[in-house]
Amino acid sequence: MNVASATSPPLKVAVAGLGFGAAVHLPALQACPNTEAVALWHPRPARLEAACRSSGLPGFSDFEALLADPSIEAVVIATPPAPR
Numbered sequence: 001m002n003v004a005s006a007t008s009p010p011l012k013v014a015v016a017g018l019g020f021g022a023a024v025h026l027p028a029l030q031a032c033p034n035t036e037a038v039a040l041w042h043p044r045p046a047r048l049e050a051a052c053r054s055s056g057l058p059g060f061s062d063f064e065a066l067l068a069d070p071s072i073e074a075v076v077i078a079t080p081p082a083p084r
Helices: 003-007 020-031 045-055 063-068
Strands: 011-016 035-041 074-077
Touching: 011 020, 011 063, 020 035, 020 045, 020 074, 035 045, 035 063
Parallel strands: 011 035, 011 074
Antiparallel strands: none
16 A cells, blocks of 8 residues: 555545445445445435435435535446446
C-alpha cells in the first residue's frame, strides 16, 4: 500500500443496478478500505427500497439526480446493456 492510499479518504461510490451490483459490487466496495458505498440506483422502486433497507444506504430512482449529487465521486454501472 502506498502512503497516499493510507492517508486519503475513501472514494465515495454509488452502485447503479442492483442485481449483480448488489450481489457482487456492493459487498466488494464495503470490504475495500479505500472505497465507501454511499448510494444505490435502480429503475424499479420495490427493488431499490429493499436494497436500501438491507444496506442502510440512500437510494435514487432518477439517474440524473444520482450523477448530480456532489457527495458521489464515482458510480459502478452494473446494469444490463439495454437500459443504458
